[in-house]
Amino acid sequence: MFDKHSHPRDVRRAIRAGQFAQPTNGIAADYVQCNVLILPSRHADDFATFCERNAQCCPVLARSLPGDPHLPTLGEDLDIRTDLGSYRVFRNGENTGDVADIESLWRDDFVTFAFGCSFSFEEALVRAGVNMRFLERGDTAALYVSDIDAHSADPFYGKVAVSMRPLTPADAIKAIQVTAQYPDVHGEPIHIGLPELIGIAHLENSIEKIGRTRVMPDELPVFWACGVTPQLAVQNAKLEISISHTPAYMLVTDVPLTNLKRSEIPQ
Amino acid sequence: MFDKHSHPRDVRRAIRAGQFAQPTNGIAADYVQCNVLILPSRHADDFATFCERNAQCCPVLARSLPGDPHLPTLGEDLDIRTDLGSYRVFRNGENTGDVADIESLWRDDFVTFAFGCSFSFEEALVRAGVNMRFLERGDTAALYVSDIDAHSADPFYGKVAVSMRPLTPADAIKAIQVTAQYPDVHGEPIHIGLPELIGIAHLENSIEKIGRTRVMPDELPVFWACGVTPQLAVQNAKLEISISHTPAYMLVTDVPLTNLKRSEIPQ
Numbered sequence: 001m002f003d004k005h006s007h008p009r010d011v012r013r014a015i016r017a018g019q020f021a022q023p024t025n026g027i028a029a030d031y032v033q034c035n036v037l038i039l040p041s042r043h044a045d046d047f048a049t050f051c052e053r054n055a056q057c058c059p060v061l062a063r064s065l066p067g068d069p070h071l072p073t074l075g076e077d078l079d080i081r082t083d084l085g086s087y088r089v090f091r092n093g094e095n096t097g098d099v100a101d102i103e104s105l106w107r108d109d110f111v112t113f114a115f116g117c118s119f120s121f122e123e124a125l126v127r128a129g130v131n132m133r134f135l136e137r138g139d140t141a142a143l144y145v146s147d148i149d150a151h152s153a154d155p156f157y158g159k160v161a162v163s164m165r166p167l168t169p170a171d172a173i174k175a176i177q178v179t180a181q182y183p184d185v186h187g188e189p190i191h192i193g194l195p196e197l198i199g200i201a202h203l204e205n206s207i208e209k210i211g212r213t214r215v216m217p218d219e220l221p222v223f224w225a226c227g228v229t230p231q232l233a234v235q236n237a238k239l240e241i242s243i244s245h246t247p248a249y250m251l252v253t254d255v256p257l258t259n260l261k262r263s264e265i266p267q
Numbered sequence: 268m269f270d271k272h273s274h275p276r277d278v279r280r281a282i283r284a285g286q287f288a289q290p291t292n293g294i295a296a297d298y299v300q301c302n303v304l305i306l307p308s309r310h311a312d313d314f315a316t317f318c319e320r321n322a323q324c325c326p327v328l329a330r331s332l333p334g335d336p337h338l339p340t341l342g343e344d345l346d347i348r349t350d351l352g353s354y355r356v357f358r359n360g361e362n363t364g365d366v367a368d369i370e371s372l373w374r375d376d377f378v379t380f381a382f383g384c385s386f387s388f389e390e391a392l393v394r395a396g397v398n399m400r401f402l403e404r405g406d407t408a409a410l411y412v413s414d415i416d417a418h419s420a421d422p423f424y425g426k427v428a429v430s431m432r433p434l435t436p437a438d439a440i441k442a443i444q445v446t447a448q449y450p451d452v453h454g455e456p457i458h459i460g461l462p463e464l465i466g467i468a469h470l471e472n473s474i475e476k477i478g479r480t481r482v483m484p485d486e487l488p489v490f491w492a493c494g495v496t497p498q499l500a501v502q503n504a505k506l507e508i509s510i511s512h513t514p515a516y517m518l519v520t521d522v523p524l525t526n527l528k529r530s531e532i533p534q
Contacts, residue, residue, distance in 0.1 A: 169459045176443045177455060188444060192436045193460045193487045220460045 004029035008252040012075065012083045015252075021085040021100060023248035025140075029123045032185070032257055033250040034061060034074065034114040035227035036084060037234060038102075038243040041066035044111040046153055050233055051113065053151035057160055057229035059116040059184045061255070067108035074253040080112045086246035093238035098246045105243065115227050116185035117250055118163050120257055121178075124185075128178040130171045134213055141165050142213035143228055143247075147199025148190075150229055155237040161228035162190065164203070166219040175222060184260045191223040198223065271296035275519040279342065279350045282519075288352040288367060290515035292407075296390045299452070299524055300517035301328060301341065301381040302494035303351060304501060305369075305510040308333035311378040313420055317500055318380065320418035324427055324496035326383040326451045328522070334375035341520040347379045353513035360505035365513045372510065382494050383452035384517055385430050387524055388445075391452075395445040397438045401480055408432050409480035410495055410514075414466025415457075417496055422504040428495035429457065431470070433486040442489060451527045458490040465490065 008028045014020035051058040141163040148160040180188035275295045281287035318325040329338045408430040415427040447455035
């Protein structure tokens with residue numbers, strides 16, 4: 001139905017009309033996709049502080065006004081109550097399941113945070129000529145919880161989640177340079193090559209069952225900070241309610257990917 | 268006698284006067300140091316082509332006119348016949364030993380090539396906060412001949428030589444970003460982590476006996492293209508005579524290191 005050439009507005013309209021509820025990777029590839037977290041406004045400032053302190057995990061691209069379901073800087077017609085293909089609802093920190101929309105759950109104190117997501121930098125890597133062999137093998141990025149502590153901001157705390165992509169050494173070197181140019185979608189990797197140093201003893205134990213990601217003998221595992229980190233922190237905070245996107249069902253925005261590219265080297 | 272704060276002109280004068288003949292690492296650290304190759308002019312254009320085709324190994328910073336011992340863009344008073352602490356003389360591709368100056372060997376058809384050298388990027392790494400633990404352990408970069416073929420330019424051919432520095436994964440990620448900003452001193456690494464993939468089966472077999480470089484369990488070996496590559500190619504070409512610096516006795520120039528830093532990200 002949709003592909004990399006689709007316009008994000010058309011994708012959102014179809015999702016809103018209930019005509020499209022699938023993972024969004026590879027769709028509208030010229031545009032930024034976002035992780036989403038929605039929580040009551042009385043927690044919003046603390047959560048914003050958590051995000052600031054862990055900017056590589058949670059690069060905030062937009063924050064809504066309380067009760068306002070719109071994020072106009074990400075899409076003029078965007079309505080966060082209907083524009084994700086699937087939502088995950090947490091109560092007291094527990095995952096209570098996925099729902100297709102949140103119109104009936106919406107509250108006038110809900111604040112939405114949208115974060116840069118690694119689907120965007122995967123597109124940048126492909127364009128830079130990085131050979132994403134794991135995608136060709138039918139694998140996807142694997143997700144893990146590392147033993148690195150995120151910087152806490154009471155009541156939000158937890159470990160840093162990471163995504164892993166296996167790359168040849170030459171492609172890993174290129175990928176580090178490319179993703180460093182996109183600080184708003186997690187930036188450069190936080191680890192390479194020795195997963196046991198960040199508390200990952202077994203690469204097969206990915207936290208999301210979205211396909212095994214094998215590391216071939218001529219590849220190194222490369223780890224980026226991951227947008228699952230704020231989800232873990234929100235669960236740890238045991239808020240009475242919070243809502244995220246369902247993994248892989250991202251918010252498709254109208255922001256061109258090129259807008260996020262840093263053009264100058266920081267001194 | 269000299270340290271990192273010394274001015275390169277003072278260092279060259281002392282070398283020229285026979286008062287200083289030591290490795291130059293750590294000296295005049297704000298300025299670029301160079302690898303040097305001197306060969307008869309009838310081979311100079313072919314050699315320049317070899318350098319162009321292998322720019323990451325042999326980034327040419329200056330080329331002299333035939334018979335002219337000066338390199339004015341690298342230092343106004345610079346005289347290549349006297350300004351290196353030690354020279355290595357090759358005849359028919361064979362190393363015939365090291366000499367303190369080459370005034371008696373100088374010919375009016377000699378052309379000098381000066382290349383960027385990794386001593387310069389080590390200084391840039393230190394300034395960027397990369398923890399060079401191997402230096403603190405008393406080790407230096409190790410040198411190897413990889414199994415990667417350099418691009419040949421008849422009669423010049425050979426394998427790519429590499430220098431290796433062990434770094435923690437986080438420092439390796441930083442080092443890749445920093446050295447990518449210095450394309451004229453070898454730029455970003457060409458390999459990381461899996462030395463057997465580039466024909467290096469045993470890391471202890473460094474080609475220069477300038478100290479063992481140990482890789483600790485929490486470190487990865489990181490490999491950069493090395494200025495020994497053109498020396499190997501010149502040896503393979505079996506020129507009747509060629510002259511290089513003795514390893515670690517580099518040409519200390521007046522060019523500030525900051526001049527080599529790329530300020531814009533290539534698109």
